Amino acid sequence: MSSATLPPVAQRRALTKRILKSLPWYPFIVLNLVVFVVFNLWPWLSMFQTATFKTDLLSHREFVGLDNFVKKAGDELLHLALKNTFLFALLYVPPLVVVSLLVAILVNQKLRGMKFFRSVYFLPNVTNIAVLALVFRRFLSPRDDAPFNYLLGLVGIPAQRFLLDIHQALASIAGLGVWQSFGFFMVIWLAALQAIPQPLYDAGRVDGAYGWRLHRHVTIPLLRPTAAFVVVITTIGALQEFGAIFILTGGGPVNATTTAVYHIYSQAFNFTRFGYASALSILLFLIILIIAYVQNRYLKFDEEVY
Amino acid sequence: MSSLRPQTQRSPLTLLRVWIGFQPNQGLRTAVTYLLMGVLAVSTVGPFIIMLSVSLTQNIRFLLFPIDLIPNPITLENFQLLFARTLALRWTYNSFYVAAVSTLGGVFTSTMAGYAFARGDFIGRNVLFYMFVGILIMPETALIIPQYIMLSDLGLVNSYTALIGPWFASIFGTFLMRQQFLSIPRDYDDAALIDGANIFDTWLRVLMPQLVPAMVTLGILRFMGNWNSFLYPLIVTTKAEMRTLPVGLGTVARSGGDAGLDMAGAVLGFVPTFVVFLLGQRYIIQGVSLSGLKG
Numbered sequence: 001m002s003s004a005t006l007p008p009v010a011q012r013r014a015l016t017k018r019i020l021k022s023l024p025w026y027p028f029i030v031l032n033l034v035v036f037v038v039f040n041l042w043p044w045l046s047m048f049q050t051a052t053f054k055t056d057l058l059s060h061r062e063f064v065g066l067d068n069f070v071k072k073a074g075d076e077l078l079h080l081a082l083k084n085t086f087l088f089a090l091l092y093v094p095p096l097v098v099v100s101l102l103v104a105i106l107v108n109q110k111l112r113g114m115k116f117f118r119s120v121y122f123l124p125n126v127t128n129i130a131v132l133a134l135v136f137r138r139f140l141s142p143r144d145d146a147p148f149n150y151l152l153g154l155v156g157i158p159a160q161r162f163l164l165d166i167h168q169a170l171a172s173i174a175g176l177g178v179w180q181s182f183g184f185f186m187v188i189w190l191a192a193l194q195a196i197p198q199p200l201y202d203a204g205r206v207d208g209a210y211g212w213r214l215h216r217h218v219t220i221p222l223l224r225p226t227a228a229f230v231v232v233i234t235t236i237g238a239l240q241e242f243g244a245i246f247i248l249t250g251g252g253p254v255n256a257t258t259t260a261v262y263h264i265y266s267q268a269f270n271f272t273r274f275g276y277a278s279a280l281s282i283l284l285f286l287i288i289l290i291i292a293y294v295q296n297r298y299l300k301f302d303e304e305v306y
Numbered sequence: 307m308s309s310l311r312p313q314t315q316r317s318p319l320t321l322l323r324v325w326i327g328f329q330p331n332q333g334l335r336t337a338v339t340y341l342l343m344g345v346l347a348v349s350t351v352g353p354f355i356i357m358l359s360v361s362l363t364q365n366i367r368f369l370l371f372p373i374d375l376i377p378n379p380i381t382l383e384n385f386q387l388l389f390a391r392t393l394a395l396r397w398t399y400n401s402f403y404v405a406a407v408s409t410l411g412g413v414f415t416s417t418m419a420g421y422a423f424a425r426g427d428f429i430g431r432n433v434l435f436y437m438f439v440g441i442l443i444m445p446e447t448a449l450i451i452p453q454y455i456m457l458s459d460l461g462l463v464n465s466y467t468a469l470i471g472p473w474f475a476s477i478f479g480t481f482l483m484r485q486q487f488l489s490i491p492r493d494y495d496d497a498a499l500i501d502g503a504n505i506f507d508t509w510l511r512v513l514m515p516q517l518v519p520a521m522v523t524l525g526i527l528r529f530m531g532n533w534n535s536f537l538y539p540l541i542v543t544t545k546a547e548m549r550t551l552p553v554g555l556g557t558v559a560r561s562g563g564d565a566g567l568d569m570a571g572a573v574l575g576f577v578p579t580f581v582v583f584l585l586g587q588r589y590i591i592q593g594v595s596l597s598g599l600k601g
Binding site: 018019021022023024025026027028029031032033035036038039040041042043044046047050057103106107109111117118119120121122123124126127128129130131133134135136137138139141143145146147150151179183184187188190191236239240242243246247248250261264265268269274277278280281282284285288289292 | 336441450456475
């Protein structure tokens with residue numbers, strides 16, 4: 001029976017009772033709530049307001065309506081940044097997904113020392129990007145006898161310019177990203193591999209499937225939800241890459257590594273165009289949301305496979 | 307494998323091979339596996355070993371191959387230079403302080419809110435829950451600019467409040483802890499209530515002691531996440547003395563000093579998370595698999 005059919009007095013009493021029952025729970029969520037309202041909800045709403053202003057946060061604040069959104073159409077650096085962002089995702093996501101899966105299959109065998117190898121592969125992932133940038137800036141130096149060029153020299157490949165070359169800089173940073181993250185996604189693949197029930201393999205063998213055929217018909221279909229998860233997460237990460245670019249190339253050479261997030265950062269903090277940067281942030285949000293949504297739909301994230 | 311076949315079809319040779327555990331094919335496969343994993347392990351650990359070695363080398367301007375992995379003489383000069391020329395000591399303090407408060411605060415608030423969402427029946431519960439889910443899907447980089455503007459309006463740029471604030475609550479943590487509370491049978495709550503405990507006592511004395519491993523997992527993940535964050539601490543600090551270690555080291559990397567100084571900085575930034583990883587890797591890997599399986 002719904003409360004609407006009760007007489008008014010009883011209704012009020014029911015409401016009072018419900019409020020009294022609710023009250024003791026609010027102290028448990030109040031801190032969470034305050035943090036989210038102050039650091040997420042408020043900035044998130046104010047972003048739409050700021051996006052309609054031209055402001056440097058100091059002296060200048062001028063209402064410009066939708067100008068900041070119109071301006072994007074003519075911002076050639078933005079177009080390049082978006083191109084670079086998608087290119088980076090292409091250079092980063094497929095190798096990362098494939099490498100982490102292959103390594104997971106490798107370390108999933110019942111051999112001595114597997115735990116050790118898993119930990120070793122995870123190490124770059126817990127190391128912060130500033131440390132990795134400090135190290136790899138030296139490794140990727142264009143000098144002939146810098147580490148990578150020295151190793152290339154051993155197999156007869158001439159010295160490369162890596163971060164200083166407009167065609168190699170983005171790929172170098174993607175490579176560093178793959179090296180940093182494959183251990184993390186290896187662990188996720190591994191959890192999925194180990195969750196496949198052994199009887200399914202036995203049944204497959206009874207049906208005459210061995211080796212690759214067994215993987216083709218048992219492993220791969222069962223890994224699809226994990227594959228969807230890994231693809232979506234790595235893509236969202238790729239679209240937001242920043243640290244390595246900021247430290248290693250500063251968006252250069254000649255804007256070759258200026259990605260969407262770097263462009264937003266630079267518009268805000270190098271040119272103090274905070275209104276425009278807010279409008280760009282809304283664009284970034286929409287792009288990520290749409291790509292994640294499409295991938296979700298297409299890869300069928302939540303489908304039951306068992 | 308062959309256990310499906312009747313025993314009688316096994317040749318004595320097969321039985322012998324199975325008994326001593328040697329199969330030529332398997333042996334080759336194992337060798338190839340170890341070779342691949344070894345190469346990968348060297349490429350993973352190698353850069354860190356070179357980092358350590360260069361940081362202990364005297365007067366090293368460039369990192370050029372081949373190098374001596376064990377420097378002669380071993381020196382701490384680079385570290386002395388790092389502390390003398392940069393605010394590395396201050397950055398380290400900042401990072402530890404911010405990470406510690408963020409971790410404790412985040413675990414604490416997650417445990418509280420997770421309990422309320424798992425057990426509570428209060429007005430607005432579902433609305434709040436979906437609001438939290440909504441925030442979870444917001445890409446954090448899209449919020450960086452408005453967060454900076456807000457902090458700048460409040461005069462909080464270059465403050466610990468700004469560095470710690472968003473880390474004082476965790477949506478992932480709240481959901482994780484909610485799952486953990488749901489996994490405890492309600493009988494515990496009921497028994498405690500019959501004994502006269504209120505919901506606060508039930509939370510603190512009855513349920514929380516059972517969730518210490520989950521809290522440790524969450525704490526380690528939060529510590530790592532906070533220590534390694536870069537973009538947010540970069541934008542909310544403009545004064546050198548308020549930078550966290552990764553942000554400070556980023557400025558060292560961009561300033562183009564010599565290799566020894568760079569690597570000393572890298573070692574300093576590497577060691578804390580390495581130690582936490584060594585001590586807590588069981589929890590970390592568990593936490594990561596958990597987040598992946600949940601989807």
